[in-house]
Amino acid sequence: MPAEQPHHLLAALASRRFLVSGWPWRAAAYVLTALPVIGVAALLLSPVTLSWAATFRFAADGRFHLPVLAVTAFLTMALGGVGTVLAAPFAALERRRLRIADPRPVEPGPRPAAGTAWLAARYGEASSWQELLYLVLLGTVAPIAYSLLAFAAFLVAVFIVSPLLVWWDGTDLDGVADTIALGPWQVTTPAQAIPYLVLGLALLPVLAYLTGLLAAGHAATARALLGHGEQAELREVARSRTRLVDAFDAERRRIERDLHDGAQHRLTSLSLQLGVARLDLPDDTPAAQALDRARAEAKDLMVLLRDLVHGISPQTLADLGLPAALRDLADRSPLDVTVAVGPGVADRYPTRVENTAYFAASEALGNVAKHAGAATATVRLAHRHDTLVVEVHDDGRGGADPAGGTGLTGLADRVAAVGGRLLLSSPAGGPTLVRVELPCLP
Amino acid sequence: MPAVTRVVLAEDGVLLREGLAGVLQRFDFTVVAAVGDGAALLDAVAAEDPDLVITDIRMPPSFTDEGLRAALALRAAAPDRAVVVLSQYVQAEYAAQLLDSGNGRRIGYLLKDRVVDIAEFVGALRTVVGGGTVIDPDVVRRLLQHRRDPVAELSPREREVLALVAEGHSNAAIARRLTVTEAAVGKHVGNILTKLGLPPTDDTNRRVLAVLAYLRARS
Numbered sequence: 087m088p089a090e091q092p093h094h095l096l097a098a099l100a101s102r103r104f105l106v107s108g109w110p111w112r113a114a115a116y117v118l119t120a121l122p123v124i125g126v127a128a129l130l131l132s133p134v135t136l137s138w139a140a141t142f143r144f145a146a147d148g149r150f151h152l153p154v155l156a157v158t159a160f161l162t163m164a165l166g167g168v169g170t171v172l173a174a175p176f177a178a179l180e181r182r183r184l185r186i187a188d189p190r191p192v193e194p195g196p197r198p199a200a201g202t203a204w205l206a207a208r209y210g211e212a213s214s215w216q217e218l219l220y221l222v223l224l225g226t227v228a229p230i231a232y233s234l235l236a237f238a239a240f241l242v243a244v245f246i247v248s249p250l251l252v253w254w255d256g257t258d259l260d261g262v263a264d265t266i267a268l269g270p271w272q273v274t275t276p277a278q279a280i281p282y283l284v285l286g287l288a289l290l291p292v293l294a295y296l297t298g299l300l301a302a303g304h305a306a307t308a309r310a311l312l313g314h315g316e317q318a319e320l321r322e323v324a325r326s327r328t329r330l331v332d333a334f335d336a337e338r339r340r341i342e343r344d345l346h347d348g349a350q351h352r353l354t355s356l357s358l359q360l361g362v363a364r365l366d367l368p369d370d371t372p373a374a375q376a377l378d379r380a381r382a383e384a385k386d387l388m389v390l391l392r393d394l395v396h397g398i399s400p401q402t403l404a405d406l407g408l409p410a411a412l413r414d415l416a417d418r419s420p421l422d423v424t425v426a427v428g429p430g431v432a433d434r435y436p437t438r439v440e441n442t443a444y445f446a447a448s449e450a451l452g453n454v455a456k457h458a459g460a461a462t463a464t465v466r467l468a469h470r471h472d473t474l475v476v477e478v479h480d481d482g483r484g485g486a487d488p489a490g491g492t493g494l495t496g497l498a499d500r501v502a503a504v505g506g507r508l509l510l511s512s513p514a515g516g517p518t519l520v521r522v523e524l525p526c527l528p
Numbered sequence: 529m530p531a532v533t534r535v536v537l538a539e540d541g542v543l544l545r546e547g548l549a550g551v552l553q554r555f556d557f558t559v560v561a562a563v564g565d566g567a568a569l570l571d572a573v574a575a576e577d578p579d580l581v582i583t584d585i586r587m588p589p590s591f592t593d594e595g596l597r598a599a600l601a602l603r604a605a606a607p608d609r610a611v612v613v614l615s616q617y618v619q620a621e622y623a624a625q626l627l628d629s630g631n632g633r634r635i636g637y638l639l640k641d642r643v644v645d646i647a648e649f650v651g652a653l654r655t656v657v658g659g660g661t662v663i664d665p666d667v668v669r670r671l672l673q674h675r676r677d678p679v680a681e682l683s684p685r686e687r688e689v690l691a692l693v694a695e696g697h698s699n700a701a702i703a704r705r706l707t708v709t710e711a712a713v714g715k716h717v718g719n720i721l722t723k724l725g726l727p728p729t730d731d732t733n734r735r736v737l738a739v740l741a742y743l744r745a746r747s
Contacts, residue, residue: 347541350640351544354541355541355543355544355547358646361645361646362551362554364646365646381644381645388640395617401617402619402621404592405592405593406593414621417620
């Protein structure tokens with residue numbers, strides 16, 4: 087079985103297959119695309135960073151130059167004043183660029199659309215100040231770190247092309263062999279440069295790891311300061327569960343459609359043919375009796391298939407929406423079920439919400455019929471704010487326990503998968519109330 | 529009823545469409561057009577002006593209630609148009625919408641299962657063409673199953689009679705089915721209508737409509 091593929095650069099660095107994977111190239115792309123961003127950030131912040139550098143210089147010498155201090159303080163305050171606004175486009179660009187090194191989603195906090203509300207958020211939210219911190223790092227630490235990497239890359243490149251350099255530049259106009267200095271060593275012939283070529287090639291993997299490390303460090307910083315850390319991953323998990331639910335629903339609809347278009351059509355056609363055959367037979371012949379039995383079986387089979395299809399994906403729900411489907415469900419129940427639809431409840435909701443609500447009501451009514459010993463039940467459907475509420479109430483004996491394998495756990499899972507919650511009140515002696523709340527937009 | 533009934537048939541399953549067309553030809557119906565979706569049905573009816581329209585509910589392109597919407601549109605354009613809607617499953621809501629369409633007469637809502645008994649199926653078609661209303665017994669049974677008040681006050685025999693009335697049978701037909709005298713059926717019907725608070729009338733179709741309208745008001 088192949089090992090699990092690393093999903094982001096940091097994980098890839100720890101993998102033994104790092105060098106033969108595509109990750110070094112992604113790291114290189116991330117680092118190279120960072121250069122213009124860092125350049126602009128450093129240029130933009132240069133008045134502030136230079137004033138800081140000057141202050142440090144003076145402080146290191148034990149001097150405190152008042153004009154320098156004043157200018158530094160002024161520039162720093164100015165940065166605090168407009169920095170969060172300046173940082174916003176950088177943060178947006180860096181979030182997008184982060185996908186190169188780390189495709190896991192990164193989410194900014196909820197932002198008001200525009201205007202003064204946006205400005206207020208720029209100063210009022212912690213995430214705005216984190217973005218400013220990121221911009222400052224981009225203008226100070228990043229140039230130093232990237233310069234070091236650039237120097238290392240330059241060194242390795244020179245080592246590798248050194249034989250070529252010596253050969254190219256090997257003779258002066260006067261025919262005297264020139265000397266090329268490689269660090270403390272002098273090289274005059276291409277042959278002498280071969281060890282440097284070998285060394286340069288040997289250092290390539292090291293350079294790849296250095297690039298990977300820098301890119302991973304940059305990406306981790308970006309994720310920590312620009313994203314919302316684990317929340318984003320939690321959201322992704324929730325979304326993936328929702329997608330799974332959607333996929334199951336789609337699959338059920340497909341099966342339902344296949345059964346309808348295939349089996350049900352063919353069976354109806356077969357029944358029709360049996361009916362036609364029966365027309366030509368006198369009533370009292372053995373063939374007529376056999377055919378009558380066949381017709382009765384075909385009819386039973388149609389009912390059976392219809393119930394099966396209904397269980398897979400209730401057509402009423404797909405065709406007419408939740409309120410009608412719940413009434414239909416009530417009609418089918420062996421109990422006396424009343425359906426109450428509150429004001430403001432729409433006919434149609436997103437498929438996922440409809441399916442989950444219907445499934446919840448169906449499961450709860452099934453439990454009532456099986457376990458509660460109730461005679462009547464009520465299904466209430468209400469829409470409050472952005473929440474659709476389904477309540478199933480019965481007059482049974484109560485004592486429903488989610489641990490008792492009554493399908494309540496599965497129901498709770500299904501509800502949670504679409505971001506809803508299930509509440510249960512079932513004291514011994516009854517009555518039982520199952521309440522399902524599903525988030526939905528009106 | 530004219531000697532030959534001209535029919536437009538809409539059903540997206542080719543096997544069933546051809547089977548139905550074959551059956552209809554045997555019983556003095558002429559299928560003037562057989563189509564596979566709602567839009568084609570509307571076109572065919574406009575072109576042929578048939579005596580009877582038979583349509584499946586679930587057809588392309590939406591595969592939901594194409595046929596029903598086509599039927600309702602046809603009834604809105606010509607309130608007296610005879611339309612029989614075939615459905616793969618029972619849906620009281622659809623029956624109600626059909627009964628509300630046009631003048632409430634010459635309408636049929638049948639489960640596809642009915643084709644297994646062709647004599648009965650053709651009889652239902654003729655009832656509709658002749659001005660009657662036919663609602664599938666399963667729909668009626670479903671509606672009656674959970675009614676406590678005041679249908680619960682009906683005796684089992686009266687409920688049985690009510691179901692048959694709702695299916696569009698005359699007193700004589702009900703009497704034959706239940707092997708009782710027609711007078712007894714008349715008495716039952718009178719009792720039912722009294723218990724349901726409906727004024728008695730001799731018109732079978734109006735009885736059906738009254739009963740179903742009453743049942744529809746349940747929720």
